[in-house]
Each structure stands twice: as C-alpha cells, then as structure tokens.
Amino acid sequence: MPQLKEEAPTTSLMPNKPTKEQKRKNFKKGLNQWKEVLPFLILGLIGTGVFVIYPLFKGVVMSFQDYSPFPGAENPWVGFDNYLRAFEDRKFSYAVRNTVLAIVVTVPIVWFLGIFFASLINLTFVKFKITFRTLYYLPIITSWIVIAFLFQYLFASGEYGFINYLFYTKLGIFNEPIGWFQNQWTALVVIWLFHIWKTVGWAVIVYLAALQGIPKNLYEAAEIDGASAIDSFRFITIPMVVPITIFVIIHLIMGAFNIFPQVYFLTGGGPMNQTEVIQTMIYTEAFQHMNFGYSSALGVMMGIAIFLVTWTQQKKIGKQNYY
Secondary structure (H helix, E strand, O other), X not given: OOOOOOOOOOOOOOOOOOOHHHHHHHHHHHHHHHHHHHHHHHHHHHHHHHHHHHHHXXXXXXXXEOOOOOXXXXXOEOXXXXXXXXXXXXXXXXXXXXXXXXXHHHHHHXXXXXXXHHHHHOOOOOOOHHHHHHHHHHHHXXXXXXXXXXXXXXXXXXXXXXXXXXXXXXXXXOOOOOOOOOOHHXXXXXXXXXXXXXXXXXXXXXXXXXXXXXXXXXXXXXXXXXXXXXXXXXXXXXXXXHHXXXXXXXXXXXXXXXXXXXXXXXXXXOOOOOOOOHHHHHHHHHHOOOOHHHHHHHHHHHHHHHHHHHHHHHHXXXXXXXX
C-alpha cells in the first residue's frame, strides 16, 4: 500500500492584519510622538497660519468683493466682476505681455550666461576661482535701489547718460541721443538688462557647484578617446547637469514672474503704463488706487499661473531619465 506524503503547511505571504489592540497601541505611540515634537513645531505652525494661510484665503475672499480697508466700510460681494474687469483693462494686457516677454527674453539669456561663465571658471587652468565667484555673486547681494540708481545714470536721456555719451558723443554709433525711458521698448530693454545683471550670478554659482560634482575621469577618458573640448561639453557636461538645468530654469521662470523692483524703481510702469508688469500693477491698484478687490483678483490669477507652470514642470521632471 503506497504511503501518503505529508504536505508541508502552507504559509500565507499576505501580512497579518493588525488587531484592534495593535491599532490602539500604534495610535497611542503616534500621539505620544506628536506630543514630543509639537512644542518645537508650534511657533512655526502659528507663524504659517497667521502669515501664510490666513492672508492666502483672505486674498481669495477679497478678490470677490469691492473691498475697502477702512474701518466700518462695507465690502459688497461682486462675484467675478474683478476678474472680468482684468480682461477688459488695457493696462492688464500690457502687464501680461511684459511679464511673458520678461520670461521669454531673460530666462534663456541668464541660463546661457550662467552655464557659460561657470564652465569658464571651472577650467583647470583658471586661478582665483573664489574671487570670480565673489564678483559674480556681488550683484545679488547689492541693494536694488543702488543698482536702480546705477542703471538710471547709465541710461539717462540726453548726451550725459553714460551709454549715450559713449555711443553718441565718443563713438558716433547713435545718430542722436536715445531717450531710454521715454519709449516702451527701449525702457523694456533696460529693465531686462537690469534683471539679467542682477540674477546671472546666482545661475553661475549653482552651475559651478554642479560642474565641480562631475567626475574628472569622464573628461580624462574622453580626452584619451580624442574628444575635443566642445565634444566633452556637449556629451558629458550638458547631460550631467540636466537635473540642475531644470531646477535653474524653473527658478528663473519664477523670478521673471515676480519681476517688480526692476520696473518700480526704473520706470514706475511708464510711459503710459506700457512697461507695467503684473506685480507692479497689483501694487499700484492696491496702494495707489485703493482697488484692493481688483488687486486681489490679479494676485489670485498670477498665483494660479505660477502654480500651473511649476506643477507642469515638476511632472516632467518626475518622468525623465537623465543619464
């Protein structure tokens, strides 16, 4: 009679569900952990609630009102009128156009100059790297007002502005002195130059840190294989700094969205509101024209635009393989 083999007991690969007692213990453990860290977080949470969350929701509510900051004033609910008003306002069209132009013009230039100057400083035969880093970073820590006065002197109208003096009086390249701040396009050029000069140092520092993290043996191997400097830059440097490039471009776009002191100190939005950007329009509508509801609506729309740009870029970053 054949013997029957004993079958080994099968074990389930599925984890056992926690019992009610285990759930209660885990809850108590988590609660005790929160009690331990809460004293260290409470000030930060209160500050976030008072200075971030409350103003955010208050601004959204104000955007649907004809809001007045004066005590006892009525704040009637106007629905989407403030938002519809923006699309009928010619000043808003100027602001959107100039904000988009600031992004399109300045972001590629700052990115290129940042990686270009960082690559030059990172060359092995270049000395005094700390000095160059300091010089490039100096505009970032310099006061906006100081730089604004400098640019107003450089691009002053008439023969005594430095740029006009150089290119008209000395070199004779200009046929006549240019009134830089009297025409919208020349004024925008000065604003863009101001923004580029102020921000390019940040891109240089970030890229310099990224370049110094690339293994040297990759360049040595490429040199042995007969690759030129341009080939090494194209096939080694660029692919290795792609994650940093995405980070830099997103921050440059955010910086161009938030362009404010460049316009406020140089042109104030003139001539005829033609150099206005969204940030300066938000400020002037609120604190000069006292249209707080309309200003809040502009701020909400700008916040949504920034969120959408950031969100789409973050989604692309998560799906890419860099190497």
